[in-house]
Amino acid sequence: MTASPSIASPRGRTLTDFLERYVVVLAVAALIVLFSVARPATFFTVGNLQTILTTQSVLLIIGLGLTVVLAAGDLDLSIAGVVSFCGVLFTQLSAPERLGWQIAAIVTLIAGVLIGLVNSLFIVRVKANALIVTLAMGTLLDGLSSAVSNSQSLALPASPLDAAISARFFGVGLPFWFTILLLVIVWYVLQHTPSGRSLYFTGEGREAARLVGVRVTRVRVTALVISALAAAIAGIVLVGQSGAAQAGLGNPFLLPAYASVFLGAATLTPGRFNPVGTVVGALLLAVGTTGLQLLGIASWVTNVFSGGILIVAVAAAALLGARRIRA
Amino acid sequence: MTPTQPTGGLEESSPTPISAPSVITTSGGVAHVLEVTGLTKRFGATTALSDVSLHVRHGEVHALLGHNGSGKSTLVKILSGYHRPDAGSISFKGQPVQLPVSSAHLAESGIAFLHQDIGLVPSASVLENVRIGRFETGVGRRIKWKAERERLREQLRSFDLKVEPDDPVNRLSASQRTIVGLLRALHNLEGHTGGLLVLDEATAALPAHETEELLAAVREIATRGISVLLITHHLNEPLILADRVSILRDGKLVMTGDVAGRTERDLAEMVIGRERRAPISRPPTTTKHGDVLVAQGLSGRILRDVSLSVGRGEILGLTGLSGSGHDEVPYALYGMSPLTAGTVSVEGERVGALNPPQSIRRGLALVSGDRAVAGGVPAATVSENLSAPSLGSLTGPARWILRAKEHTLVGSLIERFNIKPGIPGVAFSTMSGGNQQKALIGRWMASPPKVLLLDEATSGVDIGAVDEIVDTLGTFASGGGAVILASTQYEDLARLADRVLVFRDGRVSHQFRGDEITAHELLAASYGEAPPRSTTAHS
Known part of the structure; x- marks a missing residue:
């Protein structure tokens, strides 16, 4: 039996395969060229690049956590609520007369882990619908964040952590470099270790994964905890960057996070959620929205762009996934 | 699509050649409701059906028997429009049917199916399930619930079914659900004289004692002038129920004839045919060094207090009808199917918690029979x-x-x-x-594991692959590995196994060794007939 040329090359050397893999990367490049030509003075500048990278840290941290959950075949809509709640919690606790920033940070991260555990208790053990459980958990946390903040905007007390979050390295905020470190870790674990294989197997064929000895329950719980923990970290970074916290501060990140991850699934290893793809997806969103703003287009375009891109991304992911399976 | 295509307009939607009995074709003076002629279907290099002709007489219960891979399901799938045949023709009530069969045409002309998975909505009521799509409505399309309920209650009574129209389907027993499926099929035939009901392995998933209720219901249907095509692998059902029987083997029709005067054994002979392949040559496993795996008192979903063991270099076959529990054993030993009681030891060491990672560490490996869900x-x-x-x-x-x-x-x-x-x-x-x-x-x-567990390793794969798999298992055993193979492919068991346990209702009912293992003996034992040379197993 000889294979047809279109599937003969495992590394995807045909033009369609190449396009399939790099279409999002090419889109980013095309947008950069487009906006640079249109706004050479403001868009194509080092300053703008530094701004884009710095401001994307929070989205990237959330997105990397979300990548892990989606790869495990579950989903988590509570992440925006976790960001809000943990951001507000950290701000309230870190005043020197309360717990101080060190303990506040630890408590906040533990809160993130606990939220992930509660999510997984209902989703994995009770087998409740993940969509509803995490949507409800997000709303619940959103409410709690109002309670903790007394529905007011809180100023973040100055601390070494706050200073570090605002610090710049090569002109780019420290959180961005932290995000890069996180990316390397997630990329390493997902693409290069047996744990990563177990994660993908769990997401793509749960019973088949169990058969070869994958502890499916443990993998799913871990993934849900990772996503909540990532959102908790993102909450701390977000309040550190803005210097203030109020209820609902995480809400604007929910949709872009999903858009980034699904755009990412159409990149590099088409049909699979992967961390590098997520970063490329987030970059596409950032370049697109920043560029549109610099063009002076009304700000509602941002949401139209993000929403539209998400639909395109899930459609692409569905088509690619179907191709991968049926081929 | 009917060949006599009405050119639109609800008024002429049924050009009514249907009601007249004259349209039923006769060959040799006998009325046929369904005539299948020269049907051939190939999938790639394999021929699933080869020139099969099958005639169902008006008002008869016609059984179609065949083992796995005989072409039975391909024939059903052609009748239901899932496959397009490569050659052959079908006519229903004397009208040629355009191929592939369209589902709209089936509904219009009076052919109804009841498949193994019945396809009821579990949370909906019996009434909703039976009447969906054909509710009697009044003003404002309001459903006339009262009339519907009364009518169905009457029918449920006539089928001896002790359920209410408003009972949700998920509260019914397996056989009650099947009869509700039957009723729904019957309602689909409403308004057709001389309809045909195709029962596609409808009894396969039923426990033996519940099958009888269903068979009684089928008999009831036949008395209403509806022809039944009963597709089954239970050899006793045609004997109880059918007027005539047809048998498929390897894609060919090997016989059609009256049921009267036949025994299960006669039918078994024809279902299995002559054994085609010699057992593979493998050094005999006389040099057994004790048991590798010992299981004691296993009880689970179907299993009831089953004990078994397998030795180094031994291939142990497990077989039985579906629902007998033989295919639960590999999953239970591996920790993928829950046990309520029992212990498992590998090389004398008791396995504590049974779960896949633990099993793998102890040297077990499982190949699932459900490739779609737990394969790759x-x-x-x-x-x-x-x-x-x-x-x-x-x-x-x-x-x-x-x-x-x-x-x-x-x-x-x-x-x-x-x-x-x-x-x-x-x-x-x-x-x-x-x-x-x-x-x-x-x-x-x-x-290589110490014990290789397999469920239906040779089902649903082409002949060439079967031979390679048989070779692989033989080589593995020759190298000292132990194999536990649950299978309903009797011929493959006969080729491979050193010992076979036959299961019935969750227990081991027979044990065969060496030369005793033939497809016929296994088949007969599976159906519960005491074969002459069997040694009754322990437990």
Whole structure:
């Protein structure tokens, strides 16, 4: 039996395969060229690049956590609520007369882990619908964040952590470099270790994964905890960057996070959620929205762009996934 | 689509040649409701049906028997419009049916199906399930619930079914659900004289004692002038119920005739045919060094206090009808199907918690019979699926998977087990069933287990792959491995197994050794007939 040329090359050397893999990367490049030509003075500048990278840290941290959950075949809509709640919690606790920033940070991260555990208790053990459980958990946390903040905007007390979050390295905020470190870790674990294989197997064929000895329950719980923990970290970074916290501060990140991850699934290893793809997806969103703003287009375009891109991304992911399976 | 296509307009929607009995064709003076002539269907190189002709007489119960892979299900799928035949024709009530059969045409002309999975909505009521799509409505399309309920209650009573129209289906027993499915099919035939009801393995999933209620219901239907085509692998059902029986084997019709005067054994002979293949030559396993795996008092979903053991170099076959529990054993031993009681020891050491990681550590390996759910991961690559059980031994520092090592391993497995097309980087689902199965067995051989557990390892794969799988298992056993093979492929068991346990209602009912193992004996024992040379098993 000889294979047809279109599937003969495992590394995807045909033009369609190449396009399939790099279409999002090419889109980013095309947008950069487009906006640079249109706004050479403001868009194509080092300053703008530094701004884009710095401001994307929070989205990237959330997105990397979300990548892990989606790869495990579950989903988590509570992440925006976790960001809000943990951001507000950290701000309230870190005043020197309360717990101080060190303990506040630890408590906040533990809160993130606990939220992930509660999510997984209902989703994995009770087998409740993940969509509803995490949507409800997000709303619940959103409410709690109002309670903790007394529905007011809180100023973040100055601390070494706050200073570090605002610090710049090569002109780019420290959180961005932290995000890069996180990316390397997630990329390493997902693409290069047996744990990563177990994660993908769990997401793509749960019973088949169990058969070869994958502890499916443990993998799913871990993934849900990772996503909540990532959102908790993102909450701390977000309040550190803005210097203030109020209820609902995480809400604007929910949709872009999903858009980034699904755009990412159409990149590099088409049909699979992967961390590098997520970063490329987030970059596409950032370049697109920043560029549109610099063009002076009304700000509602941002949401139209993000929403539209998400639909395109899930459609692409569905088509690619179907191709991968049926081929 | 009817050949006499009405040119639109509700008024002429049924050009009514149907009501007149004159349209029923007669050949040799006998009325036929369904005539299947010269049906042939090929899938690639395999011929699933070869020139099959089948005539169902008006008002008869006609049984169609055949073993797995005989072409039975292909025939049903052609009748229900799922497959287009390569050759042949079908006519219903004397009208030629356009092929492939359209489902709209089935409904219009009066053919109804009841498949094994029945297809009821569990949370909806009996009434809703039976009447959906044909509710009697009044003003404002309001359903006349009262009239509907009364009518159905009457019918339920006539079928001896002690359920209420408003009972949700998920509260009914398996046989009650099947009869509700039957009723729904019957309602689909409403308004047709001389309809045909096709029962496609409808009894396969029923426990033996519940089958009788269903058979009584079928008999009731036949008395209403509806012809029944009963497709089954239970040999006793045609004897109880049918007027005539047809038997398919290897895609060919081997007989059609009256049921009267036949025994289960007669039918079994024809279902199985002559044994075609000689047992594979394998050094006899007289040099057994004790048991590798011992299981005692296993009880689970169906299993009731089953004890068994398998020795080094031994191939132990497990068989029985579906629902007998034989196919639960591999999953239970491996920890994928829950046990309520029982102990398992491997090489004398008791296995504590039964779960897959633990089982793998103890040297067990499982190849699932349900390839769609627990076979390979379809979207993952061939390479990832092949290396999955061996990943632990392929890592370097910091658990980094060494790609070169993985590549070598995968390449050698592809070559050794002749997996085609052996492209490591494509999705697993792109391979044929036979090649997937070779991969799923072969991947465990990278570091051979002590006990290989398999369920239906040779079902649903092409003949060539079957031979390769049989060879693989034989070689594995010759090398000292133990094999437990649950299967309903009696011929493959006869070729392979040193010993076979036959299950019935969750218990071991017969044991066969060596030369005693023939497809006929296994078949007869599965159906509960006491064969002359059997040694009754322990437990």
